[in-house]
Amino acid sequence: MALSPDRAAIKALEEALAGVLAAAGDNPPQAVVRRIRESLAAHANAVEAARSRTDPVRMPTATFDPSDPKTVGRMVSLALLAQPMIPLSTIKSAYGSGVYAIYYTGAHPLYAAISGTETPIYVGKADPQNDDASNSREQGAKLTARLLEHAGTIATVAGYADRLPSGLHAILLDDFSCRRLVCATNAQLVAEKHLIRTFWPLWNQETKACWGMSKHGDAASTRANKRSPWDVVHPGRQWALDSRLVDSISPDEIKVRVDATLQRAPPRTDHASLLEEMLSGFRQDGEIAEGSETPPVGDATGPSSEEAGGAED
Structure with missing residues (x-):
């Protein structure tokens, strides 16, 4: 029996996530880890947005928490x-x-x-x-x-x-x-x-x-x-x-x-x-933009222990 459209879509989503983990392998390079984590974080927001759209009661995009x-x-x-x-x-x-x-x-x-x-x-x-x-x-x-x-x-x-x-x-x-x-x-x-x-x-x-x-x-x-x-x-x-x-x-x-x-x-x-x-x-209405953890120059090399002057503080 064919799956209903919603179940088929959810199954495809599960398979896609499994594919991401499989592509990463057991010991992925740090650059790959960072790229996957940032991409998954973006898709997590999309998943939550889709979840909210199916809820008849509207959800705020964020809850103000002064301790966060x-x-x-x-x-x-x-x-x-x-x-x-x-x-x-x-x-x-x-x-x-x-x-x-x-x-x-x-x-x-x-x-x-x-x-x-x-x-x-x-x-x-x-x-x-x-x-x-x-x-x-x-x-x-x-x-x-x-x-x-x-x-x-x-x-x-x-x-x-x-x-x-x-x-x-x-x-x-x-x-x-x-x-x-x-x-x-x-x-x-x-x-x-x-x-x-x-x-x-x-x-x-x-x-x-x-x-x-x-x-x-x-x-x-x-x-x-x-x-x-x-x-x-x-x-x-x-x-x-x-x-x-x-x-x-x-x-x-x-x-x-x-x-x-x-x-x-x-x-x-x-x-x-x-x-x-x-x-x-x-703001609690609309999407909240978060700053990326990846610098504009991407994976370019940065400070190393070979530099004189010690670590920056």
């Missing part, structure tokens, strides 16, 4: 974007840990598309000095310390401007601004993740375009043999100038990755539109 990490990430990110943008060079020490975004306003050709826009060149977090801190004093002056560290790094390479090799361009501390937000302990963790997936900032290592700014350097005796892309196009840190180092990727490849990132994750140019985009994540 994704909700916390959206709320903290939105609060960060509500803060004023101030020159990075004017940061003074203040209590608190949290999240921040650094913006570029200069004329470096590599960053022309994001210069002066609402898309940060780097986002980060500053963890509290005490894991159970309940107020900003207990958290310590960690957020401003992080920004002061970045300002010092940029100032260092800016001071190397008159010695740059042909084809490279200087960056200046005065061309950077930032937003910062002191937030409850641990809220910075999910907010940083959400901000990265929203903007894919060029200097974040997860973007795999021009990482390395947050490296701290290490002793020559323990130094690995490659310099990060950031140190390739922004030389000046003494430990990264060591002649024993080789470039992890070339300036041309860095430009290719930067261009690909900006093409697939276009810069946000209007603050009001950006806030509306962030607010749309809280």
Whole structure:
């Protein structure tokens, strides 16, 4: 006896899922695992939508849960974007840990598309000095310390401007601004993740375009043999100038990755539109767009243990 149309369709769906698992095999490469998980997540939403369409009682697309990490990430990110943008060079020490975004306003050709826009060149977090801190004093002056560290790094390479090799361009501390937000302990963790997936900032290592700014350097005796892309196009840190180092990727490849990132994750140019985009994540009618875990450059190689300067934090 032939199956009814609905049972035949469900059976085909079951067979398709079994086919996906069979295609993965017993030990699939990480890239395949990531691709399958993202594709299945998208189809899971479609399955739930189809399930809701057969229910005579309408379901909201989401339930607002303030304790959900994704909700916390959206709320903290939105609060960060509500803060004023101030020159990075004017940061003074203040209590608190949290999240921040650094913006570029200069004329470096590599960053022309994001210069002066609402898309940060780097986002980060500053963890509290005490894991159970309940107020900003207990958290310590960690957020401003992080920004002061970045300002010092940029100032260092800016001071190397008159010695740059042909084809490279200087960056200046005065061309950077930032937003910062002191937030409850641990809220910075999910907010940083959400901000990265929203903007894919060029200097974040997860973007795999021009990482390395947050490296701290290490002793020559323990130094690995490659310099990060950031140190390739922004030389000046003494430990990264060591002649024993080789470039992890070339300036041309860095430009290719930067261009690909900006093409697939276009810069946000209007603050009001950006806030509306962030607010749309809280709506319960219509589809809620989630940021992809895969960077715009796809499976391109990223940071490795062979790079000098240690891991970024």
